[in-house]
Amino acid sequence: MTATEVVALLKAGEVSPHELIDASEKRISETDDTVNALPTLCFDRARQHADALSKESLSDRPDHHLHGLPIAIKDLTPVKGVRFTMGSTIYTDQIATHSDLMVERLEERGGVVVAKANTPEFGAGAQTFNEVFGTTTNPWNSSKTPGGSSGGSAASLAAGQVWLAQGSDYGGSLRIPASFSGVVGLRPSPKRIPHGPSGLPFGLNAVEGPMARNVPDVALMLDMMVGEHMADPGSLPAPQTSYVECLKSVPKFGRVAYSPDLGVCPIDPEVADICAAAAKEFTNYCAGVEEDCFDLSDGDEMFHVLRAAQFSAAHAPKLESHRDQLKPEFIWNVEKGLKLTSEDIGKALRDQAALYHSVVEFFGKYDLLICPTVMVPPFDHSLRYIEEVNGQKFDNYLTWLSMTYLLTNTACPTISVPCGFTKDGLPVGLQIMAPNSREDIALQAAYAYERDHDFASQVPIMPRVPS
DSSP, rough: OOOOHHHHHHTTTTTOEEEEEHHHHHHHHHHHHHHHHOEEOOOHHHHHHHHHHHHHHHGGGGSSOSEEEEEEEEEOOHHHHHTOTOOOOOGOOOOOSSOOHHHHHHHTTEEEEEEEESSGGGGGGGSOEEETEEEBBBTTBBBBBSSSSSSSHHHHTTTTTSSSEEEEEESTTTTHHHHHHHHEEEEETTTOOOOOOOOTTTTTSEEEEEESSHHHHHHHHHHHSSOOTSSSSSSSOOSSHHHHHHHTHHHHHEEEOOOSSSOOOOOHHHHHHHHHHHHHHGGGGEEEEEEEOOTTTTHHHHHHHHHHHHHHHHHHHHHHGGGGGSOOOHHHHHHHHHOOOOOHHHHHHHHHHHHHHHHHHHHHTTTTEEESSOOOOBOOOOOOOOEEEEEEOSSSSSGGGGGHHHHHHOOOOEEHHHHHHHSOOOOOEEEEEOOOTOOHHHHHHHHHHTTTTTOGGGSSSOOOOOO
């Protein structure tokens, strides 16, 4: 069942939070030996929360409430009293002393945390493996990766372990696993979802976001996460119309731009064909689809500089104290940041400003930009990252993510929605980007497409193990 359906049953008293917690626990026990999506469980804590919910009056609850629905939280985010490793052996035995304010808000609105989802070390990379818990696999084919860094969250949804899961996204950490796992993931505008207290509260490129098996469930979770909070400076107020409500009337869009490669990215031929077919179908929901894109020729350097600067700001002390426990890709990224000059960072910020102004102009002509989410389909989970596509070699662990991180540079909300399957039956996602702070438009466009393509009912639930 969808999260929306289950919440309706909870609200009507037809099922209880305890029954759902039992169902989630059973499902995890049946599937997680294969996918390794939710290695840290907290069912005792969840049942205590359910006990507290059972003493509340339904009439006292706000309109936006999950009424005891089990959810998963990514292991980059603290949940009070629960193991909190961030995928690093540095923190193998750490227990969180507090919950992120985002978790507090979800729990205040009736979400019941049952597990922490696996993630690569400190979220570095879009392949989910670490030295604490091992590798997370893809329920569509357990020899493949579900992507990352929110790979545990995506795999848990595709395996039916929970109804909603939280992810985070800088270079594509939410959208890539959504694409690889055949689910839906929304990267919202910066500060749309408050979280913290953070060591870098003024950063705008890393965001939190909702993940689910369909668009209405993503809208439901987003409603539970939004609203300004003093602990996160600049956080945005909740919209006047809820995201769930905005899906009740999906408009006909104006002109839509489609880019097969954002002008600069190599694309696997099968992915290109699947996404091109989806773009052609988008003419059913808009006034017309044209191949176009704003200029992203400086986007790679811009992203790498800004990410490295943030990485070094957040993690440089770890190199001095725990270098021998860190993976080489992480060390490379931090050291890249430490070598940057003020001019390097200044140029990247100026280039990002120029890009944003061009995006504003672009959205004066088009309502949406659509493009592939990832340049390749899901790959073997034993590979650390993709090193080459269509003969183009990459010299670092990030460049194969460029279809997502180039859009990160714009600060615009972007959703990944399933749009087809490879000949091997692996899911492919389509990105839909809307103007800044217009998550409602991104959701409406994704829902228009989703209603004609019932991909949500096709998730494996029982993980598929190749013979």
